[in-house]
Amino acid sequence: MDYALAIDEAPDSIPAGTGVLLLHPSIGETDRIDTDFLRTDTDHFLVISTRTTAREVEQKLEHYDVDESKADILDALSVERGYSRRTSDRVHYVSTPEDLDGIVEQTREFLESHDGKLRVSVDSVTEMAYYAGVDGARDATERLLGLLSDHDAVGLFHLSNEVHDEGTLDRFRDLFDVVLELDVDGAVRREE
16 A cells, blocks of 8 residues: 655655655645645554644634544643643643653554554654654654554655755654655755
8 A cells, every 4th residue: 555645856656655755944844745744645643743832733724624524633842831732632741842652652552542544644753862862762763663564555755955964864864665755935845
């Protein structure tokens, strides 16, 4: 099974089980790429948000006209920051971006409880590394990629190329079959 991609310079489609690494500047316009990824050729998707709250994710989906009925959101920020939380069937929480086991487990539960074409967006691996360290974030990323493979899903993983040194970026690049780089002007190129 293949999944269509609607991202400039990306392959037209990717096989089930594929993870895409999106390298981007800290202030990069990643929302457009993320929502194009989520809205295309999918039955259900999970947004793992370590950078913004569930409410902000909902606003982003609404702004970019993404079908929210297909969305589950994992908010890793609100509990730690003491924000109010509105639990629902589709909004879930872990205590902090440092709770990598919780993030992986919630992803497993999402993938096991949904059928059809499934997508996962991880926004962002950089925040996971900030809270839990690079080694922990890399291990969690590897486990998430394993889940995508096990469940014939696909994922988009955000990583800031301004925050991490080249050695760290390479450690993450090595995990992915497809690596895209977004520049400050919004142009996307595929790394070969």
